[in-house]
Amino acid sequence: MREDCLFCKIAAGDIPAKMVYEDEKLVVFRDINPQAPQHLLIVPRKHIRTTVDLTTADNELVGHIHQVAGKLAHDLGFADNGFRLVNNCNADGGQVVWHIHFHLLGGREMGWPPG
Numbered sequence: 001m002r003e004d005c006l007f008c009k010i011a012a013g014d015i016p017a018k019m020v021y022e023d024e025k026l027v028v029f030r031d032i033n034p035q036a037p038q039h040l041l042i043v044p045r046k047h048i049r050t051t052v053d054l055t056t057a058d059n060e061l062v063g064h065i066h067q068v069a070g071k072l073a074h075d076l077g078f079a080d081n082g083f084r085l086v087n088n089c090n091a092d093g094g095q096v097v098w099h100i101h102f103h104l105l106g107g108r109e110m111g112w113p114p115g
């Protein structure tokens with residue numbers, strides 16, 4: 001828990017969010033500025049700054065994130081149509097919140113290449 005971190009505070013329940021799923025390793029809540037009909041943020045409880053800061057100790061966590069993404073896509077009804085699971089890393093990647101998170105976007109057809 002980092003006192004100066006928005007997503008640590010949301011994970012701890014200190015700042016409200018529209019929570020969709022929680023377990024001991026991660027929280028999932030709705031993005032405040034949705035870019036698709038379904039736009040969820042999958043956020044580990046552990047404060048990790050970026051994808052570049054992941055270590056082998058986090059391998060199980062990253063696998064769990066992907067497994068939960070698929071389960072939520074299924075439960076919310078867009079797994080078969082398809083979705084995006086996106087991590088924005090560092091400045092060129094468009095990262096603005098410095099606590100690792102994965103965007104789960106669904107409910108519309110996505111364009112490629114991304115902007």
Ligand code: 5GP
Pocket residue numbers: 006017018029030031032033034041087088094095096097098
């Ligand atoms: P990034 O560009 O870092 O990958 O994405 C950060 C995301 O966090 C953005 O999509 C932004 O809308 C979302 N966000 C920023 N502040 C808040 C907040 O206070 N609550 C929620 N639910 N989402 C937020």
Ligand code: ZN
Pocket residue numbers: 001002005006007008009046047048098099
């Ligand atoms: Zn944090």
